Amino acid sequence: MPRKNYIYNPKPVFNPPKNKRKRSTFIRYAMKKASEIDVARSNLNYTLLPIDPKTGNILTRFRRLNEHRASAMRVIVLAMLYYFDINSNLVEASIEKLADECGLSTFSDSGNKSITRVSRLINEFLEPMGFVKCKRVRSQINNKYLPKKIFLTPMFFMLLGISESKKYHYLPTTIEFSKKTSEKKIFFSFSDIEKISKLDEKSARNKILNALINYYTASELTKIGPKGLKKKIDIEYHNLCKLYKRK
Known part of the structure; x- marks a missing residue:
């Protein structure tokens, strides 16, 4: 060449x-x-x-x-x-x-x-x-x-x-x-999405919970509260499953 x-x-x-x-x-x-x-x-x-x-x-x-x-x-x-x-x-x-x-x-x-x-x-x-x-x-x-x-x-x-x-x-x-x-943003990598998709729902939600706890500060988690945190887990679980199915 x-x-x-x-x-x-x-x-x-x-x-x-x-x-x-x-x-x-x-x-x-x-x-x-x-x-x-x-x-x-x-x-x-x-x-x-x-x-x-x-x-x-x-x-x-x-x-x-x-x-x-x-x-x-x-x-x-x-x-x-x-x-x-x-x-x-x-x-x-x-x-x-x-x-x-x-x-x-x-x-x-x-x-x-x-x-x-x-x-x-x-x-x-x-x-x-x-x-x-x-x-x-x-x-x-x-x-x-x-x-x-x-x-x-x-x-x-x-x-x-x-x-x-x-x-x-x-x-x-x-x-x-x-x-x-902001609620539509997903902070998981695609490899994370694939791993979570292979878990049963309870295990997947636990993974998301741990990620949310690491993602937010203690003061932010206090403001969000248990109900708000559950809502965010629901949103992230739904979005992650939806995104994985599209791939």
Whole structure:
């Protein structure tokens, strides 16, 4: 294979899923800003000092953006914004989902999927540069690590020319929307759902109860009360079973 063709999909494009709910005003605004500028060639990419997320030390040997990594960054920024939650700063999509929808996932001849191009962009560039923070969390069901959670930092929005004050200008509307939809959110992983679905109802509800106890603080549980907790268990059990049947 000629060297110039060694990268799969040199001009990736972000293709969001169809039939999804309309993005918030802030998300549309931020995505428009990201589309109007070249985030991969921002001065921040050359002036910020890269920091090792694990040690906090400056990385003296650091790979800057070549054109292929730059093209991946342009679409990943759009994808991250599409799934961004302004209340928590969380990107509500896994690295695999981002790679898939940006056309950056590859498959070997044996059918194994690779998301290396995106994971390296995040781990070796976006995080050391301070544009994102990644966090590993354990499952509340089986104590195993779940896929990394990605959080966007104020520096990420500096790439787009969006200040913190401008960002928080949109916050009240988003909070109001979030309150209306919070009961519909499920905080179990798909692997957890599959495990719970194989249990009898009593065991499944006990698993959900333990997860809820770990999820809420003591003061929140006091406010919820026994009746409220039972209602939440009913809701989560119904939603988990419903979601599993759809898969």
